[in-house]
Amino acid sequence: MSPAEDKRQFLRDLQNQLGGSIPFERWMREALYHPQFGYYTAGIRAIGRRGDFTTWPVLHDSLARAIARWALDHKPAGRWHLIEIGAGTGELAAAVLRAVGWWNRPRYHIVEISPPLRAEQQKRLGRKVQWHDSVAEALAACHGEAVLFSNELVDAFPCRIFRKKDAAWRELALRMDDGRIVETWRETPRPESTAFAHEWPEGQRVEVPESFHRWLQEWLPAWKCGAMLTIDYGDSCPALYHRRPHGTLRAYAHHQRLEGAEAYAGFGLRDLTVDVNFSDLQNWIGLASEVSTLTEFLARQRVPGHPSLAGAGDAFKVLTQTR
Ligand SMILES: C[S@@+](CC[C@H](N)C(=O)[O-])C[C@H]1O[C@@H](n2cnc3c(N)ncnc32)[C@H](O)[C@@H]1O
Numbered sequence: 192m193s194p195a196e197d198k199r200q201f202l203r204d205l206q207n208q209l210g211g212s213i214p215f216e217r218w219m220r221e222a223l224y225h226p227q228f229g230y231y232t233a234g235i236r237a238i239g240r241r242g243d244f245t246t247w248p249v250l251h252d253s254l255a256r257a258i259a260r261w262a263l264d265h266k267p268a269g270r271w272h273l274i275e276i277g278a279g280t281g282e283l284a285a286a287v288l289r290a291v292g293w294w295n296r297p298r299y300h301i302v303e304i305s306p307p308l309r310a311e312q313q314k315r316l317g318r319k320v321q322w323h324d325s326v327a328e329a330l331a332a333c334h335g336e337a338v339l340f341s342n343e344l345v346d347a348f349p350c351r352i353f354r355k356k357d358a359a360w361r362e363l364a365l366r367m368d369d370g371r372i373v374e375t376w377r378e379t380p381r382p383e384s385t386a387f388a389h390e391w392p393e394g395q396r397v398e399v400p401e402s403f404h405r406w407l408q409e410w411l412p413a414w415k416c417g418a419m420l421t422i423d424y425g426d427s428c429p430a431l432y433h434r435r436p437h438g439t440l441r442a443y444a445h446h447q448r449l450e451g452a453e454a455y456a457g458f459g460l461r462d463l464t465v466d467v468n469f470s471d472l473q474n475w476i477g478l479a480s481e482v483s484t485l486t487e488f489l490a491r492q493r494v495p496g497h498p499s500l501a502g503a504g505d506a507f508k509v510l511t512q513t514r
Pocket of ligand 1: 231247248276280283302308341343347
């Protein structure tokens, strides 16, 4: 069987196992993280000009300089640990290490799920960094005392999608039907999310990355003290869905943004992502926190913005938390 046929067979088998359709969260998890077919685990070619999407650190080092200053503000006396979760190409890590300076150098830990990206990070960073398979493992290496950060991690977590219809919420599942991918909607128990707490018009779609909430619960109790920075595109709720009745799901392939049903095609070959609901993050993490725009964060860290930042300075939010 060709790789494409293998993939189609895998999806057909999964659909049969699950009773005729695949809940969107499962679809997204397999499309991004299936060991053989997943975009991050097997398909990703690069981040940046040669890849499907670009992230801010690949374009410019201002974010790295701001993160370094923020991390130094939260550094304990003596030996300290910095954990980056989801490090992409490793460019951000390299720039953060440069910006903190060798005299302040932390023990730098990376938690990375993608084998091809981890290999690229290892090529770039060599022995400056220790890699881990999970945040719990990284925290164990720091006795629970660490400064943590991530950039564009949360948007890569599989999410559940709901639509309001006849005043009730129904959840999205996808069904393959004669080569077409068809949306189906069914009533399911709702996850905990601020997205359901507002008066939305009929047809509104919302996304809930419940998998991120579960993932947090696996390691938050092991984090004893420090600070955490979460950077991503998104907003608080309900601003997140203002004038976005179809929600925020999209795919990226060769820097093209694909929305609606087009986002379902190209299983495993494209990045799939949603905007982050920062109100949910604040509730789920439950620590003292503050959300600002990236522009405000850079200004606070006294790092000048950059022309290539353009609209991203407001579209990106920065959540800071301390424990
Ligand atoms: C959109 S990329 C962002 C990469 C990088 N932070 C940047 O700004 O260029 C998402 C990154 O998170 C990683 N990732 C996704 N889920 C993860 C998880 N559960 N644990 C660790 N890394 C994860 C991906 O493999 C990838 O490196």
